[in-house]
Amino acid sequence: MLLEGKKLLITGVLTPQSIAFSAAQVAQEQGAEIVLTNFGRTVSLTEKTAKRLPDPPDVLEMDVNEPEQIDAVREELGRRWGRLDGFLHAIAFAPQDALGGNFLYTPWESVATAFRTSAFSLSSLAAGMLPLMESHGGGIVSLDFDARVAWPIYDWMGVAKAGLESVTRYLARDLGPKGIRVNTVSAGPMKTMAGKGIPGFDQIAGSWADRAPLGWDTSDGRPVAGAIAFLLSDLAAGITGELLHVDGGFHAMGTDPVPPGTGD
Numbered sequence: 001m002l003l004e005g006k007k008l009l010i011t012g013v014l015t016p017q018s019i020a021f022s023a024a025q026v027a028q029e030q031g032a033e034i035v036l037t038n039f040g041r042t043v044s045l046t047e048k049t050a051k052r053l054p055d056p057p058d059v060l061e062m063d064v065n066e067p068e069q070i071d072a073v074r075e076e077l078g079r080r081w082g083r084l085d086g087f088l089h090a091i092a093f094a095p096q097d098a099l100g101g102n103f104l105y106t107p108w109e110s111v112a113t114a115f116r117t118s119a120f121s122l123s124s125l126a127a128g129m130l131p132l133m134e135s136h137g138g139g140i141v142s143l144d145f146d147a148r149v150a151w152p153i154y155d156w157m158g159v160a161k162a163g164l165e166s167v168t169r170y171l172a173r174d175l176g177p178k179g180i181r182v183n184t185v186s187a188g189p190m191k192t193m194a195g196k197g198i199p200g201f202d203q204i205a206g207s208w209a210d211r212a213p214l215g216w217d218t219s220d221g222r223p224v225a226g227a228i229a230f231l232l233s234d235l236a237a238g239i240t241g242e243l244l245h246v247d248g249g250f251h252a253m254g255t256d257p258v259p260p261g262t263g264d
């Protein structure tokens with residue numbers, strides 16, 4: 001099994017539709033021992049969702065914007081496992097006025113919240129977990145929505161994701177010498193709480209399958225979860241600072257396919 005014996009922290013499981021839920025499921029199927037985290041009032045929903053995993057894991061509270069909560073999780077994992085082999089960062093949030101077409105007039109406070117929670121937090125979490133990982137190395141994976149281009153609606157979350165991509169490369173630079181690999185998976189659109197919270201999400205998601213040569217199912221997290229499991233495994237030993245698209249091939253196409261006969 002790909003993750004036999006690995007001790008992993010999985011953030012961001014909220015509902016069974018969460019990308020992190022599929023990641024947790026595949027990680028367990030592949031032999032990993034996992035702990036979940038979520039923040040504040042979401043913890044009880046995460047606990048309920050965790051019961052649907054093959055081997056219901058414990059859920060700890062961790063608001064990624066609260067350094068002392070990150071420290072508390074590190075201490076708990078240290079007591080449990082004495083080490084950590086990797087973690088999934090599956091966390092994003094932007095206030096409503098940072099999304100949906102108000103780009104020019106979004107106040108800095110909302111931009112700052114989006115950036116802090118969705119990009120800076122990858123660095124906070126890496127720094128927090130480092131003492132459990134630096135002696136033996138490991139893998140860190142986050143979840144991106146391709147920020148090399150501008151999207152309708154996505155606005156400052158898109159800018160935060162560009163930051164996340166860059167944070168991935170800088171962490172890869174600084175943690176590589178300790179044997180810690182840092183990669184991000186650019187997923188196609190998924191019908192999750194975060195996805196549905198983006199006004200106009202259906203417009204982006206609806207036509208995705210038309211352009212993606214492999215097609216795309218917005219309710220199947222397993223293709224993304226498979227890539228996460230691979231990147232957290234020793235098979236990815238030579239990969240760091242990478243942005244891996246798991247989007248049905250959408251990113252590689254210049255436009256939608258033309259209907260047959262159009263070029264005659």
Ligand SMILES: NC(=O)c1ccc[n+]([C@@H]2O[C@H](COP(=O)([O-])OP(=O)(O)OC[C@H]3O[C@@H](n4cnc5c(N)ncnc54)[C@H](O)[C@@H]3O)[C@@H](O)[C@H]2O)c1
Pocket residue numbers: 011012013014015017018019020038039042062063064065089090091092093117143144145186187188189190191192193194195196
């Ligand atoms: N849904 C999509 O279309 C899509 C596509 C590409 C990438 N992503 C990314 O995947 C990741 C997971 O999102 P999802 O779509 O599975 O939705 P989701 O709503 O299931 O997960 C988002 C998680 O972030 C957590 N979170 C928010 N603020 C937090 C904080 N301060 N501290 C700790 N946790 C916090 C939420 O509680 C939730 O569990 C996000 O980074 C998202 O941007 C989503």
